[in-house]
Structure formats: C-alpha cells, structure tokens
Amino acid sequence: MKPKIVIALAGNPNSGKTTIFNKLTGARQHVGNYPGVTVERKEGYCRYGDMEMQIVDLPGTYSLTAYSTEELVARNFLIDEKPDVVVDIIDASNLERNLYLAVQLMELGVPLVLAFNMSDQARAQGHEFDIEKLSSYFGASIVQTVGHKGTGMKELLEAIVATAKDDTSEMNRNDENLSGVLLSKATIHSPFRQRPVMDYGREIEEEIARLESLIKLKVTGKDKDNLRWLALKLLENDKAVRARFDTPEINSQLEKNAARIEKILGEHPETAIAGRRYGFISGACREAVRSTIELRHTISERIDAVATNRLLGIPIFMGLMYLVFQLTFTLGDPPMKWIEEGFGWLGAQIVGWWPKGSESALKSLLVDGIIGGVGGVIVFLPNILLLFLAIAILEDSGYMARAAFIMDRVMHKIGLHGKSFIPMLIGFGCSVPAIMATRTLENRRDRLVTMLVTPLMSCGARLPIYALIIPAFFPQVWHAPMLWLIYVIGIVLAVLSAKLLRSTILKGESVPFVMELPPYRMPTLKSVLIHMWERGWLYLKKAGTIILCISILLWAMTSYPKKTAFDVDYEAEAAKAETSYLSKVQQMNLLLGLPGGSPLLVQALQAELDMAAEQEKYHEQEAGYADATKKKEDNILGFTQAPGGDQLSHFLKMRDDIQKAKADFAEAVSRDELEEGSSAHSSLAGDRDTALEALRRAKPDVYAAVVYYMDTIDTPFKEEKAQIEQAKQAEEMAYSVAGRIGHALEPFLKPMGFDWKIGTALIGAFAAKEVFVAQMGIVYSVGEADEKSEALREHLRSQYSPLTAFCIMLFCLISAPCMATIAVTKRESNSWKWALFQLGGLTALACVLTVMVFQAGSLLGIGV
Amino acid sequence: MPLAMVKAGQRVHLVSVNAGRGLQARLADMGLVPGVQIEVVSNALHGPFIVAVKGCRMVLGHGITQKIMVA
DSSP states (O other), X not given: OOOEEEEXXXXXXXXXXXXXXXXHHTTOEEOOSOXXXXXXXXXXXXXXXXXXXXXXXXXXXXXXXXXXXXXXXXXXXXXXXXXXXXXXXXXXGGHHHHHHHHHHHHHHTOOEEEEEESHHHHHHTTEEEOHHHHHHHHTSEEEEOBGGGTBTHHHHHHHHHHHHHSOOOOOOOOOOEETTEEOOOXXXXXXXXXXXXXXXXXXHHHHHHHHHHHHHTTOOGGGGGGHHHHHHHHHTTOHHHHHHTOOHHHHHHHHHHHHHHHHHHSSOHHHHHHHHHHHHHHHHHHHHEEEOOOOOSOHHHHHHHHHTOTTTHXXXXXXXXXXXXXXXXXHHHHHHHHHHHHHHHHHHHHHHTSOTTOOOHHHHIIIIIIIIIIIHHHTTHHHHHHHXXXXXXXXXXXXXXXXXXXXXXXXXXXXXXXGGHHHHHHTTTOHHHHHHGGXXXXXXXXXXXHHHHGGGSOOGGGHHHHHHHHHHHSOGGGHHHHHHHHHHHHHHHHHHHHHHHHHTTTOOOOOOOEEEOOOOOOOOHHHHHHHHHHHHHHHHHHIIIIIHHHHHHHHHHHHOSOOOSOSSOHHHHHHHHHHHHXXXXXXXXXXXXXXXXXXXXXXXXXXXXXXXXXXXXXXXXSHHHHHHHHHHHHXXXXXXXXXXXXXXXXXXXXXXXXXXXXXXXXXXXXXXXXXXXXXHHHHHHHHHHHHHHHHHHHOHHHHHHHHHIIIIIIHHHHHHHHHHHHHHHHHHHHHSHHHHXXXXXXXXXXXXXXXXXXXXXXXXXXXXXHHHHHHHHHHHHTTOOSSOOOOHHHHHHHHOOHHHHHHHHHHHHHSXXXXXXXXXXXXXXXXXXXXXXXXXXXXXXXXHHHHHHHHHHHHHTOOO | OBGGGOOTTOEEEEEEEOSOHHHHHHHHHXXXXXXXXXXXXXXXXXXXXXXXXXXXXXXEOHHHHHHEEEO
C-alpha cells in the first residue's frame, strides 16, 4: 500500500496556481462541476517516487480572512482537513503582496512550502532572492518555479515530500531577534521543523494573550494548537471565528480590546494587524531581496496607456469583441462542413444496413433521432470552441482585468459592478459557469442582479440556432452583422433589465471597486488550449447526455403515435397526378410532329416513372437499382427504334441536355456558394445561357417543345407530388404527441409569427437551447423514410419568412437558455424564488418583445 | 488629502481610510495599510485610477479614492 498524502495548493489569484496544478496532475485530475471559477474543489493525483499525492487546488485568495466565500472555503479546508503539506504559489515578481497570504499560512501553522512562481519574470525585473534567509523567516522550503514552462516542478515535488515526511508538531522556541520578529532557530536543511511566530508588538500581543486565556476553556482537541490563531482572528473581527465564540463575555472583551488598540495605535485592530504583517514582510524582503534594476515604464504600462485610455478604451474593446465573433464564424466554417458531411455519410451508411424504404423503429431512432438530433448540435462544436478559445486568450493575457475595469464605469451607470462584467462575458459561452462566476461579487444585490440578467448574454447554445437561421434567410454580406446585432440586442436588454431591477426590486448601494491589474503576459498555447478545452468539454458533455436524452424523447414524441389511416388517400392523389401528367404528355405529340395517337412519348416517360418507382426499393449500390436503370434504357431503346422514334430520341436528348446545363449551373453555384449579382455568378449564368442558346439553334422546334414540356407539364407535376408528400407529413406530425402540443399552443404562437412546428421545437429547447435545432431537424425529416432529406435550411426557407426567422432568434435569445441555468441560479442564490423569477421574467419578456417585433414588422411590411 | 486628488506620477503615503471596517480590511488585504507607499500611475478624469502598491498595480474605483487619505 503506497503512502498517500494530501497537498493543498494555495495562492493569490493570477499567481499561476492553476498552471502548476495542471503541470503536477496532468490528466489525472477531477475538475469540479464548472470551469472558469475555482470555487469548486479541484482535485488531482500525482506520484513522485513512492509517494502518492492527492492535490487539491484551493480557490485563489489574497488572505485568509473571511471576506468572501472563496477565502472561507480555502481556510476551512486547511483547518478541517489538515492537509499534509500546503504549497503557497507566489508570484515572485510581486513578492510583498503575495507573501501576505504566506504569513497567514505560517500563522495557521500548516506545513508550508513556498513556490516562487514566475521566477523568470522576477529575474527579468532584476530581483534576486536569498532563498535560505527567506526560508528561515517563513519556516518553509522555498522552490523557484516557472509554472508555464514546467521549470522547478521536480524540485517542488521533492520539497513537498520532504516536508511531509518531517514531523512538524515540534515547536521549539528560541529567541532570535530580527526586525522585531521572534524566530525559532531554523536549521538550514529543515527550516520547517519549527513554527515561526510573528510578534505583533506589545499592545496587540497583550490583547492576544487576554483572548487566549478566555477561549482556552472553550476550545477542544485539535484546536488547542491553534489557540493563538483563533485569538488573532477574533481580534481581527473575523466573522466566522466570531460566530463560533459568540458569547457576551468574549464580545465585550473584544470591544474593550478594540477600544484600547484604537486609542493607543490610532487604528482598528485588523488594520494594525495587517500593518504588522506587511511590516514583517517588508523587513524580511529588505534583508533577503535585492532589486538591481528599476524598470520604470514596463511594457504592461505602455499597453495600458492605450487599452485603458478613456477615449480609446471602449472602442478598442468593442473592436476586439467584433474580431472574436468574426473569427468564430470564418475559421469555424470549414470544420463545420466536414462534421456535417461526416454525419451525413454516417447516416447514409446506417440507412444502408436496412433494405431501402423499410420502416424500422431502430433505424429511425438511430438516423432521425440520434444522428439527426445530436449530430446537428455537434456540428457547431468548432464555433463554440473558437469562441471559448478567444475568451481563454483574453483571460490568460490579462486583458480581461482591464476589460472589467473599462466596463466598470459603464457598469456603474447601470447599477452593476465592474466585476459583473466577467460573468457576463463568460455568459457568451455558457450561462451556467457564468452564473457560478458571480461568486466573485461580494455584494448579494450585485450578485443577484448579475445572475438574473446574465442569461440575456447570448450563450453558445443559441449559436446553432443563429447559425441555422441566418444563412437560410439572409444574404451572405448580412451574416456577421446580423449575428452581431443579435448579441448587441442581448447586451442592451441585459443592461436595461439590470437598470430596471436595480431601481425597483433590488435597490441599494454599490460595492466599491478594487481590483488587481496583473501584468500582461503572453498566453501560452498550452494553457489557452487547456482552458478552451475545459469549457468545450462541458459543452460536449451537455450534448452527450442531456441533449441525447432529450433528442430521443423528442424523436419519440414526434414519431409516435404513427398514423396509419390518413384523412386523405395520398396514394390515390399521387396516382391521379401521375395520370393527369401522362395525359398532358399525350397531348404533346402534335408539337413534336408525332401522330396524335402515338404512344411512344407516353410510354417513354412512363418507363421513366416506372424506373423511379422501382429504384425506390433499392439503395444506389444495390443490384436492383442498376437493374431498374437498365430496364428503362432497354425500353426506351425499343421505343426509339419504332417508327417516329427519331422525334422521341431528339426530344429526350434535348431535354437531358437542357437539364444538364441548368443542373451544372446550380451545382456550381451551391458548391462555391456564389451570390446572385456577383461576378462569378453572372459569368456562370452566362455560360449556361450560351449552352442553352446553342441547343436552341441546333433544333429550334424540339427546343421549344421541351421548354413547353418542362414549364407547363413537368414542373407543375413535380410540385404537385411534393405538395402531396408534405401534406402527408403534416398529417403525420399533427397526429404525434409533439404535434398535438404544438397545435394546442398555436393561439399563443400566432401573434409571434410562429407555427406549431416551431412551438414544438421551443418546448424541447426549454431543456437545452441546442435542442431547438435538433428538433427542427427531426420535425422536417420524420416521415421521409428515404434519406432524400433536403437541407433543413431549404425547408425553413420555404416555410417561413425572414421576419418570422428573426422573431425565432429573438425569442430564443431572450427566453431562458436551459433548465440547467435555472437550476444553477437556484443553487447560487440559495432560493427557488429568484430562480423561478428568472424563468418567469425571461419567458414573459421574450413573449412580449417577440409579439411586438412581429406585429410591428408585419404592419410595416419588413421582411415578410 | 484624498488619494483622488493626487496627480499621476506622484508618490504618497497612506494615512488612513475613511470607511467601514469591512472595506478597510479588504484594502488592507490588498496591501493598502497605513504607512504604505502608493504611486499613482494614472488619474484621468474619466479614465481608470491606477496605483502601484508594493510593486503591484491595482485599479481603484473613484469612490474609494475619495475615501483613502494620503500625505
């Protein structure tokens, strides 16, 4: 059995703690529920030599006072779970401030190792550290590391193991005065054997002693070691410890203590204590740290002069955001196509396992339900990953902190805190971690308002909806601006809602803004990828689990119950259309110069219809398919050899040629996605017209006949058949569970421009917005037993107007993103009241605004 | 005088913070304790108020800069 020890990683935010955590644990880590905020516990495993270690990444904190839940979480972990070693990750280029936490850890008496991280930057700034001296002052091993390069990891692990193996329960006190600090005699090789103790000066020490004697009796077992620490915390007015020792006796004593200290020292106890700590640190640094170069205007400052410039700051920020969105779409397109094709191929393969046209529940489940549903969502993964990538780069480079600050002025006007900005930005990726990120807001009011409006920041799950609708209804050049518009609407609504909330239900003072500005750093590819992947993984997990289940559920709801007896006899209708077609064809004989009663033309075309019907039964690669083709060709050959057959073959050839010219053109346009009016488009159209003209000149009579045939006979016939098929599908849908619900909701949907199909999709979308796309896919492919599925976009384009499409996007933007969001809101706000308020409020807002937009648009005739 | 009145480029010492204990303690955690040297990096009218304390740069809301007394 290998020995196992527990290591806690502590440190300031921005100190590189998480990078080191990742380096130590590699893939062997279990990340808490949501990335982006390390308030949840992150644990991982690491082996060094024969030592198996469990590493816990504590939340980033500046100190161990209980001002935020993060600090409390960190502190409680250290006290309750007593890790074997605590590693404080310190930003060595910012030593004094970072050591504040180290001092508190030292006072807590935990076995300590200090990692002077970012030591490369410290060196570049000209700092030199006397490691041995610092080690002895703090009673901890010190290792210099460069987290993002992986330097010093081995030494760190060695120090950790050595510290763990040492017994730290001994406490030898020797007097050794150094800048007024009591130090135990530290040996060079094991400075961690004795616990250094800070001297706070006579006045405070007296108060500490008084408190110690008071609480000594109330303290049990393990806490006896921490007596001094507890007394200190009481004096510091630490909320959590005071709550523990909430007796009139202690409280009155504390008041007296505070009064005494204030009288003598002129400041509150906690400020005095903080001051002493910094004094200790200053002293230690003066002795053990040498700075040789004084860098006055660092690069960071220069960048900041521009980035936070009062005129340029916001435009720069907006510009960056626009860039991010453009990137997401243009770079994301090619991979999206590959995935789309991949799934299409997969679907075709699976369909091939069954005889063509067979009705199999399993086949339908796999192809329509699962591949159709989940596939439709995974297709958007490239976009999502790119968005997360961009956010990761902004965070890692340090720009986010500036952005939060730039936004603070603006946020303040809305009544929000600058720190609200970061959750809202994360909300562009996913509302769930965004709401969790509101933990950084200390003020409950600020937190609640931020939580409530964050869902209006269009999340990644809605992206598939926009990506589906925008290209379907709007010309290429409008794509990016359209998307931009939607996001901006979301932001504007969030702002207005926040303002409204702040001036009505959630009135109150704002919390003052204090935030550290970490120096800009070049984000490393690895860390950026890790961050991107963490969030991307979450999206995938959602797709894998929730959406899979919902897709299956919705597939069932839309496929069943199956209608067998239709209101209209569709087969009879189809047969009637065919007969009418053929009789019209018969009338064409005279045009072609054939005797009126000649059966040739009719028979030829009939043979083609027969072939098509026959081919329905087989997959393309099967023998039967080719057989049917051959049979038709034999028949037609026979016809063309009969008297009058020449006219027939001319007719058929002309028709084929014309169709080919048109088809070539259409294929080229769709393959290269050419726009009407573009030069490429016009040039191809010119080619097509030239080809057609050549055909006409060769045989003008035949050409005219074929054109007549195509326009007045063939095309209407095909349309009629399509309509019959669609009507059949509609009946099937209406019969299914989903259809019935959709129909029932129709009165509510009509004012918004929606029909029951959209209604059905919206129902599913409540669970997770990605499902909307999946559901639309299912709605339009169920009923087609074959895989001749038209692209979903074409379906939509034929059914809805641009105005309706815009309203769909608007509704999806405003309404609650998903069940998970409501659930997280409940958890973070600790009340169902706010979660349900969020749900109700968003839904109501969505309905009202969509109705307004649709009605206004219809009235004005825009996009109808 | 309040920190808000200090021009960019000047260095001052923190004297006191006119605020509740909570805010005082928070600022103390970040290094703003009486006696500490503050260098004002940027103090533009509508721009951010940036200071350097103990080698660390921070942004302060304007409300706070009114409450921090320096000399």
